[in-house]
Amino acid sequence: MIVVGLTGSIGMGKSTAAAHLRARGLPVFDADAEVHRLYAGGKAVERIERAFPGTTSATGVDRGKLSAALIAYPARLRELEAIVHPMVREAERSFLRGEAKRGAPVAVLEIPLLFETELNRLMDAVIVLSAPAEIQRARLLERPGMSAQKLEQLLARQLPDAEKRARADFVVDTGGSIEETRAKLDGIVTQLQSWSSQAYARHWA
Ligand SMILES: CC(C)(COP(=O)(O)OP(=O)(O)OC[C@H]1O[C@@H](n2cnc3c(N)ncnc32)[C@H](O)[C@@H]1O)[C@@H](O)C(=O)NCCC(=O)NCCS
Numbered sequence: 001m002i003v004v005g006l007t008g009s010i011g012m013g014k015s016t017a018a019a020h021l022r023a024r025g026l027p028v029f030d031a032d033a034e035v036h037r038l039y040a041g042g043k044a045v046e047r048i049e050r051a052f053p054g055t056t057s058a059t060g061v062d063r064g065k066l067s068a069a070l071i072a073y074p075a076r077l078r079e080l081e082a083i084v085h086p087m088v089r090e091a092e093r094s095f096l097r098g099e100a101k102r103g104a105p106v107a108v109l110e111i112p113l114l115f116e117t118e119l120n121r122l123m124d125a126v127i128v129l130s131a132p133a134e135i136q137r138a139r140l141l142e143r144p145g146m147s148a149q150k151l152e153q154l155l156a157r158q159l160p161d162a163e164k165r166a167r168a169d170f171v172v173d174t175g176g177s178i179e180e181t182r183a184k185l186d187g188i189v190t191q192l193q194s195w196s197s198q199a200y201a202r203h204w205a
Pocket residue numbers: 009010011031032035063064066067070077080081084088112113154157158
């Protein structure tokens with residue numbers, strides 16, 4: 001099985017690309033969605049309440065309150081990551097085990113912080129979604145609750161787009177139409193599926 005990392009900076013089109021890969025029949029694990037599940041209840045919520053008192057309730061982690069706590073003490077993001085990331089990694093491993101057992105030729109992990117967490121090293125291939133900075137900015141400023149200041153803060157916490165692109169196996173430009181992005185992804189999927197069957201032939205034929 002070929003394990004593919006799908007990443008890109010905020011607003012570059014990860015979710016849009018992941019939805020297309022799913023529609024093409026590829027299994028895709030969404031790390032961000034896993035964080036949302038973990039925050040809805042259970043062990044992560046208990047540990048976050050202990051580390052950041054008052055940021056959770058009976059319905060789970062209040063992301064607004066947790067965000068506010070981190071704006072007050074940005075250095076504490078590392079503590080939060082130390083709680084959350086190992087749980088996400090465990091869920092990813094379990095997803096990959098399931099897909100390998102099923103005989104999936106290709107499995108995709110959509111991880112916004114793929115390079116920042118150095119998980120790119122464990123991938124057989126990395127796809128980076130990327131658009132020109134002014135297009136990214138314009139798209140994000142359309143989102144409710146986004147301001148120029150918040151955007152600068154978010155971008156400052158992520159590895160720059162140019163560095164992500166330089167470290168990718170495949171760069172998909174999302175600055176054009178969604179149809180163009182989909183066609184580019186289709187070409188990559190065909191290539192990955194052929195790698196997978198070649199790898200299978202090498203190992204088992
Ligand atoms: C700080 C939190 C509560 C803010 O939640 P909120 O719903 O307001 O924002 P959201 O999660 O959509 O993130 C907004 C942007 O910040 C980026 N971001 C989130 N966490 C991090 C981080 N640890 N380091 C750098 N960028 C981050 C996201 O990729 C996104 O581009 C939340 O992001 C969080 O709990 N982060 C820690 C867990 C984590 O690392 N998640 C990243 C995905 S695995």
